[in-house]
Amino acid sequence: MSFAPELFNDAPDTQTQAKLVSLFWPGTSWRSEDFSAFFRYFNERILLLKWSYCIDHNQFAAQTFDDLIAVVEVMRIKNQRTREEVSRSIRQLxxxxxKQATDLQILNSMALAGCVWLTMEIRMSDQLYGPASGASEAASWGPLDTLVDVVKQRFQTFKFNPATGEAQLDAGFIAINLMEVCGIRITWTDNLIDHLYYDSTPVPRRWWEFWKYQGSGGIVYIYPHKICLASHHASTDILGKELLEETMKSLDLLFPFGDSRTRGHLIKERHPFFLAETPTFPRTMDLSDFNFWRRRIIILYDVFHAPPSRMHQIWKDRRNPMQWWTFWLAGLIVIITVVFGVISAYMAPKSLGLANLTYRLSILQACNQDTAI
Known part of the structure; x- marks a missing residue:
C-alpha cells in the first residue's frame, strides 16, 4: 500500500518523513528537528527534476514514496551486487x-534514490540523469560496479605522512576564524563528495555593497548533514565506518561544541547539527587522524596561516597575540605621530606670528625708553 501523496507532486508530511527515515536508516530515532535540513534538501532535489527544461518525471519508475523506499531497500540489501544485478532485482518487484518499468526508468530511479539516500551526487556512467544539484563532483556508477565499490573509488585515503611538528593543528583552526580572519566564505553543500572542497577564486563584491565586507579568500564547501552520517553509521556499511567517523570529526574540528560564536553562526544558518543526537568522538587536532579528508584540510590549513590581506581581517586576527599587539601599538604610534605632526604644522605659523609680534613689541618698548631719556 503506497502513500497518497506522490513523489513528484507533494512534499512529504511529518508522518511520511518519519517513515522515510525509519526505512532509509532502520533503527534510527526520529526527531523532525534533526532531519529538517535533510528534508529541505530532499524537497529541493525532487523539485529540481520538475523544472520545464529538465527530464520528465515519467522517465522514473518510482512515482510514489513507497516506490522510492522499495528502490532504496534493494540497493541497501544488495550493496555488494553489481549495478546490473541490482537493477534486475528492482525490476522484478x-x-x-x-508498470512494465523500462531499464531507463529503473536506472533513473536508482540514481535519484542514491542521491537522496546517500546525500551524494551519483551518476550512471552510461546514462544521463537530470541536472546536478549544484555539486562540483559526482560518483560514477558503472554497470559492473557495486555501490560499495563506487564509494571506495570516490573516497580514497591520502598517503601523506606529516612530520611530527606538522601533525598538530592550531586550536584556532575553526570555521569562524576561516571566515573572519581569512575572508573565506562558507557554502553549505548537500553533496558529501564536495565536503571541505576549497575554491580559491575571490568572491566577487557587488558594487552597491562596497561598504560591506564580504571576504576575499574564496569559498569552502561544508557538508552539514551530520545526522545522516550518524544514521548510516548505525544502520549501514555502504559508506564505511571510518569515512563516516572521520567526516563527523571534521565537523567537530571546524565547529567545536561549546564555542559561542560557532553556536550563534550555526543557528543563524539553520544548521545546528550540534543539537542532533549523534555519536560523540573526542575532538582531535591531530592531522594524522584524518585519512580521507587530510589533503583538503591541509589546503585549508595553509590558507588559514596565510597573512591577512585586509584591515578587517587584521583586526580579527588574534592567532598571535604578541604580533597583534605589536602591529596595533605601532599603528597607534603612527596615528599619534601624524596627529601631533598635523597639530605642529597648524601651530607653526601661529607661533611664528606670535614671535614676530613679541619682537616688534620689544622694539617699540626700546624706542619708547630712548625717547624718554
Whole structure:
C-alpha cells in the first residue's frame, strides 16, 4: 500500500518523513528537528527534476514514496551486487512489473534514490540523469560496479605522512576564524563528495555593497548533514565506518561544541547539527587522524596561516597575540605621530606670528625708553 501523496507532486508530511527515515536508516530515532535540513534538501532535489527544461518525471519508475523506499531497500540489501544485478532485482518487484518499468526508468530511479539516500551526487556512467544539484563532483556508477565499490573509488585515503611538528593543528583552526580572519566564505553543500572542497577564486563584491565586507579568500564547501552520517553509521556499511567517523570529526574540528560564536553562526544558518543526537568522538587536532579528508584540510590549513590581506581581517586576527599587539601599538604610534605632526604644522605659523609680534613689541618698548631719556 503506497502513500497518497506522490513523489513528484507533494512534499512529504511529518508522518511520511518519519517513515522515510525509519526505512532509509532502520533503527534510527526520529526527531523532525534533526532531519529538517535533510528534508529541505530532499524537497529541493525532487523539485529540481520538475523544472520545464529538465527530464520528465515519467522517465522514473518510482512515482510514489513507497516506490522510492522499495528502490532504496534493494540497493541497501544488495550493496555488494553489481549495478546490473541490482537493477534486475528492482525490476522484478511487483509494483514495477505492473508498470512494465523500462531499464531507463529503473536506472533513473536508482540514481535519484542514491542521491537522496546517500546525500551524494551519483551518476550512471552510461546514462544521463537530470541536472546536478549544484555539486562540483559526482560518483560514477558503472554497470559492473557495486555501490560499495563506487564509494571506495570516490573516497580514497591520502598517503601523506606529516612530520611530527606538522601533525598538530592550531586550536584556532575553526570555521569562524576561516571566515573572519581569512575572508573565506562558507557554502553549505548537500553533496558529501564536495565536503571541505576549497575554491580559491575571490568572491566577487557587488558594487552597491562596497561598504560591506564580504571576504576575499574564496569559498569552502561544508557538508552539514551530520545526522545522516550518524544514521548510516548505525544502520549501514555502504559508506564505511571510518569515512563516516572521520567526516563527523571534521565537523567537530571546524565547529567545536561549546564555542559561542560557532553556536550563534550555526543557528543563524539553520544548521545546528550540534543539537542532533549523534555519536560523540573526542575532538582531535591531530592531522594524522584524518585519512580521507587530510589533503583538503591541509589546503585549508595553509590558507588559514596565510597573512591577512585586509584591515578587517587584521583586526580579527588574534592567532598571535604578541604580533597583534605589536602591529596595533605601532599603528597607534603612527596615528599619534601624524596627529601631533598635523597639530605642529597648524601651530607653526601661529607661533611664528606670535614671535614676530613679541619682537616688534620689544622694539617699540626700546624706542619708547630712548625717547624718554
Amino acid at each position: 511487483p509494483q514495477f512489473q505492473r
